Amino acid sequence: MPELPEVEVVRAGLQAHVAGRVIARVDVLHPRAIRRHALGPDDFTGRLAGARVEAARRRGKYLWLELSDKEAILAHLGMSGQMVMQPEGAPDEKHLRVRVRFADEGPELRFVDQRTFGGLALADLVEADGDLLPGSIAHIGRDPMDPAFDPVQAVKTLRTRRTEVKRALLDQTLVSGVGNIYADEALWRARLHWSRPTEKLTNAQGRTVLEAATEVMAEALRAGGTSFDALYVNVNGESGYFERSLNVYGRGDEPCRRCGTPISREPFMNRSSYFCPRCQPRPRRSR
DNA sequence: CTTCAAACCTGTGGGC
């Protein structure tokens, strides 16, 4: 599933293949893909024709193609969204949702999305805390790879929350970019059970788990991201290979790489939490 | 204000 490292791989691919090009024509093949564009498909395609892509940018799991006049194509990959470059005329993918052709008639950009949780929208860029970003995501916190990310403040905010530590890690307003996979990996590295109450974490524990999240995402980025199946690929259709480096996620009943204890899986927020019951003991009292 | 859970989706795979 695309979390920060996977989205960053895609962003870099878009920067390399799309920046500097002028859009000739956009086709929306499935209206749900632009459901967050309130003015509808005709407005979306009409306003994009002739626009020039200046750069590909990202915050957390959101990415956007910056256009001129403080506008941008804002994208979220959801669970299965892909941005792939294809030669014009290549056969349509089964789940092709949006096609972007360019004036130079070079490779076209395709938004492909099986589960349709992702989508595109036109957004106005606004000034926020020294950054230019889509107004609709101004509520998202900075991610750990942002040069202006403030880890001391993030730990402080984390410890004022009254919730479980994993819920806090997944809260994009606190720190953005972390999803279920890297949350579990960070908690394993920090030796913290997912249900530990945030208000009881020490400053050192808070710092440790946020540093672990930052490190594991940086390592995943260097590996090209995590792929379990064909649902995450870069703009050239290639998978990342960080899955082999995961220590807990998806490893239920397999031995912990630190202590050999079988990894546990528990239901959590309509998904799963993977953890080592020995390295990450459950808190004695759930608040 | 904060916290929480349901809803949105489709393809895959296990059980029977």
Place this chain on the structure above:
DNA sequence: TGCCCACAGGTTTGAA
């Protein structure tokens, strides 16, 4: 073989 259900999960929305 085929049917049914569980599962994958990020964000939005509305309720408490």
